[in-house]
Amino acid sequence: MSHRSTSPASEGTVELRPHTAASLEPLLRWKNDAEIQRLSDGGTQAYSRERIAATLERWMRPSEDIVHLAICLAGRDEPIGFLHLALIERAHRRCRLGIVIGEKxxxxxxxxxxxxxxxxxxxxDVLGLERITAEVLADNPRSARMLEGAGFVREGVMRESVHRDGRRVDELVYGLLRHEWRGRGV
Known part of the structure; x- marks a missing residue:
């Protein structure tokens, strides 16, 4: 799957593609970057090459309930980030979005x-879903603005949902419905 989009705020075109072996080194770097970990999942654990290779292998396998994709700039093989549509529930026509731009x-x-x-x-359009949710750590305003700019609506707060740096951190819950998306003229 290769999708292209341009945005006035960007300098190039983004493509979403299935992961390949080219994702291994960037994933290893990003999963072990303290700032990226802090902003994305609040974790601080170290990831070995073997663990990331196993994760990538799993991400490359087709699945009914999750879609993993590499975010690449047009014409380049190495990804700049990754995203997933996870917890796809066809009966309820919903999923959860997660995204990381790893190249700071x-x-x-x-x-x-x-x-x-x-x-x-x-x-x-392809999966036929009706609802997408996403969560961001409350102290990651850049990600919150990005979701809001894409049409997501803040629906609530999961109070003290993540343990990080010896304290509890809230997560903001965002949602987007198909009819809201279509209402934006997209």
């Missing part, structure tokens, strides 16, 4: 927005 020098350029727009289009 590309943060704030609209690539996450582009990737989310493509993923949402895939979830609604």
């Amino acid at each position: 020098d590309l943060w704030g350029r609209g690539y996450g927005h582009q990737a989310v727009v493509r993923a949402v289009g895939h979830a609604f």
Whole structure:
């Protein structure tokens, strides 16, 4: 699956593709980056090459309840990030979105927005889903703004949901419905 999107805030086109072996080194770097861990899942654990290779192998296998994709710039093989549509529940026509732009020098350029727009289009148009949720740590305003810019609505707060740095951190819950997406003229 290759989806393209451009955004006025970005300098290039983002493509979503299945993972390949080219994802291994970037994933290893990003999964072991303290700042990325802190902003995405609040964790601080170290990941071995073997563990990341096993994770990547799992991500490359087709699944009915999760879609893992590499976020790449057009014309480049190495990903700049990754995303997933997880917990796909066909009976309820819903899923959960997760995204990481791993190349920190590309943060704030609209690539996450582009990737989310493509993923949402895939979830609604190809998978036939009606609802997408996403959670972000309350102290990650960049991700919250990115979701809001893509049309997600803040629905609530999971209070003290994550344990990090010896304290509890809230998670913000966002949702997007198919009819809201279509109402945006997308």
